[in-house]
Amino acid sequence: MPRDDPNKRFLKFCVPIHKHALNGNWPAAKRILDKQNELKNAAIANGWHTLLHISAGANQIHFVKELLKMLHDNDIALQDANGNTAFCIAAAVGNMKIVDLMLKRNPDLPxxxxxxxxxxxQNAALQGRYKMAWHLYDKTIHCFEDNDWELLFFACIYTGIYDLALKMARGRNALAFARxxxxxxxxHLLAQNQMPLDSCCHCLEHDHHPIMTNPGMKNHVVFQLVKFLWTTILDRHYTSKDELNEIINKPSQLIFDAAEVGNFGFLSELISAHPSLIWEMDSKNRTILHIAVLHRHASIFNLVHQIGHIKDVIVTFEDEDRNTILHLAAKLARRGQLELVSGAAFQMCVELVWFEKVKKIMLPAQIKSKNSKDMTAEELFSNEHEKLREDAESWMKKTAESCMLISTxxxxxxxxxxxxLPGGTDDTGKPNYLKKPSFLVFAISDTFAFISASTAILIFLSILVSRYREYDFYKSLPLKLIFGLITLFISITSMMVALSTSFFIIYYHGSMWIPSCITILSFLPILLYIRLQFKLFSDIIYSTYYWKTLSKLGKNMIYVLEK
Structure with missing residues (x-):
């Protein structure tokens, strides 16, 4: 092989220095550069990446700092095969220190x-680098063209940098109409937003003039952005229904997108500014209340408490298959909504709660109306939930059998x-420790344990012999399970107390550390029972009393700000 073979030189120098750059090993890289100085600005990897590209992408701050001392200003602006400078890569990974080091050498890099x-x-925003996007904003926008504004604006929307998007929209109202x-x-993008509202993207670090939104909710910047964009659109097209429909209904009907994902805050801003949207219908002749029921969003459904007699008109609407809003409540909820509670029995309970609450707002004549498949809402409910009812029956029986065995x-x-009796009896059959306080505690706790265990057996037996009709899961079976688990807990606790006191009786004249240790250890099964059954208890209570969520007024969707 020739002495200057490029493959040999690549393996001998480029590969090692590449690894040193990734690991931030500057002394080792410096020794190679002392021998091969041309590598400081050469493309040493596929894609024409230089040492600066690699070390900046690997967040090696010290390595970059030392390397910059060896590079000329032109070297810092070198681009790889894709046209990216090392500064682009540093901005995309969000390393503020590296970006500032490069800016000191070449202010034109942004x-x-x-x-x-x-x-x-734009690269930083697409990667969701919140602080970096703000850091570079004022250094970049002077060179922006119209297309650049839209690219950055939508990048901020995609990745949740809403306060920067709001700042841009305030400065350029045309962004409200951009696509x-x-x-x-x-x-349209914000309507489908399901990003948690506790993320940093919703804070207002850079905005000292917040827009007031629904006073019943936190003044998140995402809702401020929604309100600003919506009011900007209304200011221009409020009187032109066709133009307004063109904006909000193409390529999809955004209020129904929001209703489908349960985006309450978004709908609150739109409907409060334009209440006529309540009457809007989608391509299947359904209103947002129909969508809220179909997708089980209680916060949106509770709009019925605000709109008075309007709901009496809306509930008469039928979709293209002649389904009423009660038929939609009769359909099986999507998997994601069902799994908000664990266990088929409680899922069945929540489904029944929804069906009953929607039935209460229906006109009596419509409750028995049939859809295009000649099915009433109740018949549709039974058909859609048959598999869930069978699973609920199986789960309830297995749970009752297990708990009944433990109670026995x-x-x-x-x-x-x-x-x-602990401590035995005398010749007359009288307990030897009858007058001791510990014996009295033993007698009471043992009696409580027996009575509560016997009660639990009867409760779980009543669950086992139930007919498991649909409406048995509405309240009857969940309440029985609650009382059964409570009595089982009482029996376990009382049994542990009886066990502890029996040892105090037996070792009354001996080593007291033995009953003391046993008493402490006897609490472990009680704590373990609480820990392991807490989720089950919470699911039972949630499903059984879920109707309160659908009955309470909660947050008002339509609001008026007091001036």
Missing amino acids: IIRGALGYTPI DVNEETAL VIATGVFAAATT
């Missing part, structure tokens, strides 16, 4: 475009303890 013609701030590559406006074991054990 306006050098990279891959696809994107500026570094992305999918022909969606910012409002406890009842047997405490009954045996009551007949063989």
Whole structure:
């Protein structure tokens, strides 16, 4: 092989220095550069990446700092095969220190475009680098063209940098009407928003003039952005229904997108500014109340408490298959909504709660109306929930059988303890420790354990012999299970107390550390029971009393700000 073979030189120098750059090993890289100085600005990897590209992408701050001392200003602006400078990469990974080091050497780096013609701030925004996007904003916008504004604006919407998007929209109202590559406006994207509201993207670090939104909710910047965009659109097209419909209904009907995902805050802003949207219908002749029922969004459904007699008109609407809103409540909820509670029995309970609450707002004549398949809402409910009812029956039986077995074991054990008294009896059959306080505690706790265990057996037996009709899961079976688990807990607790006091009686004249340790250890099964059954208890209570969620007024969707 020739002495200057490029493959050999690549393996001998480029590969090692590449690894040193990734690991931030500057001393080792410096030794190679002392021998091969031309590598400091050469393309040493596929894609024409230089040492600066690699170390900046790997967040190696010290390595970049030392390397910059060896580079000329022109070297810092070198681009890879995609057109990205090292500054573009540093902005995309969000390393503020590296970005500032490069800016000191070349202030024009923020306006050098990279891959696809994107500026570094656009790369940072697409990666969700909140602080970096703000850091580069004022350094970049002076070179922006109209297309750049839209690219950055939508990048901020995609990744949740809403306060920067709001700042841009305030400065350029035309962004409210802009559409992305999918022909969606910012409002279409925000309608489908399901991002948690506790993320940093919703804070207002840079805004000292917040827009007031629904006073019943936190003044999140995402809702401020929605309100600003919507009011901007209304200011221009409020009197032109056709133009307004063109904006909010193409490519999809955004209020129904929001209703489908349960975006209460979004709908609150739109409907409060334009209440006529309550009457809007989708392509299947359904209003947002129909969608809220179909997708089980209680916060949106509670709008019925605000609109008075309007709901009496809306509930008469039928979709293209002649389904009333009660028929939609009769359909099986989507998997994601069902799994808000665990266990088929409780899912069945929540479904029944929904069906009953919607039935209460229906006109009596419509409750028995049939759809295009000649089915009433109740018949549709039975048909849609048959598999869920069977699963609920199976789950309830297995749970009752297991709990009944445990209750039987406890009842047997405490009954045996009551007949063989701790400490024994004298010749007349009188307990030797009858007058001791510990014996009294034992007698009471043992009796409580037996009675509660026996009660639990009867409750779980009543569950086992139930007919498991649909409406048995509405309240009857969940309440029985609650009382059964409570009595089982009482029996376990009482049994542990009886066990502890029996040892105090037996070792009364001996080593007191033995009953003391046993007493402490006896609380472990109680704590374990609470820990393991807490989720089950919460699911039972949630499903059984879920109707209160659908009955309470909660947050008002339509609001008026007091001036």
